[in-house]
Amino acid sequence: MSTFAFEAKCVVTEQSEGEFHLVGFADQKFDTRFHLMLQRALEHDEQDIALSMDTYHVEWRGQGMSGYGGISRFLLSPNGVEVSFEPQAVVELDGMEHLSISFQLSHGEFLMLREALGNIFVGSGCLVVASA
Numbered sequence: 001m002s003t004f005a006f007e008a009k010c011v012v013t014e015q016s017e018g019e020f021h022l023v024g025f026a027d028q029k030f031d032t033r034f035h036l037m038l039q040r041a042l043e044h045d046e047q048d049i050a051l052s053m054d055t056y057h058v059e060w061r062g063q064g065m066s067g068y069g070g071i072s073r074f075l076l077s078p079n080g081v082e083v084s085f086e087p088q089a090v091v092e093l094d095g096m097e098h099l100s101i102s103f104q105l106s107h108g109e110f111l112m113l114r115e116a117l118g119n120i121f122v123g124s125g126c127l128v129v130a131s132a
Contacts, residue, residue: 002090005100006034011109013116021119025081025101036060036083036099040120056120060093067092069124076117077130078110079103 008025010032015021019041026035037059059066070089075082080102090097105113114129121127 002095003098003100004034004096005102008101008103011103011105011113013112015116015119021116023113023116023120025103034061036101038117038120040122055124058089058093060096060099065093071121071124071126073128074117074121074126075128075130076114078105078107 006027008027010024010026010029012022012024012026021040022037023039024035024037026032038056039059040056041054055069056071057066057068058070067089070086070092071083072086073082073084080100083099083101085093085097085099117127
């Protein structure tokens with residue numbers, strides 16, 4: 001199993017006005033080497049549905065390793081996330097099957113992250129929130 005782990009010194013949650021939800025984890029705020037970005041549009045049109053883009057988008061280290069869907073389990077805990085990828089995503093992510101990201105957040109930041117991830121993964125069934 002190909003696994004990668006890093007500490008996110010920067011965790012971002014945003015909702016772009018009328019466009020999409022965004023959650024990002026990065027090893028540092030600027031000049032990042034490692035980042036995982038998750039996005040989901042607030043609305044999907046017929047073309048999105050036809051192209052199977054009516055779900056969340058995953059980006060690892062850049063757009064060259066990205067795609068729609070592909071997470072089998074996203075375990076959120078107060079001090080990190082454990083991400084397991086589905087077989088088709090493993091190919092898109094250069095063989096990575098599992099990603100472990102640690103972070104330090106205040107209780108309020110954690111609650112905001114949990115809400116944002118809930119919006120991104122709505123209907124997917126992959127988000128699991130561990131009790132504190």
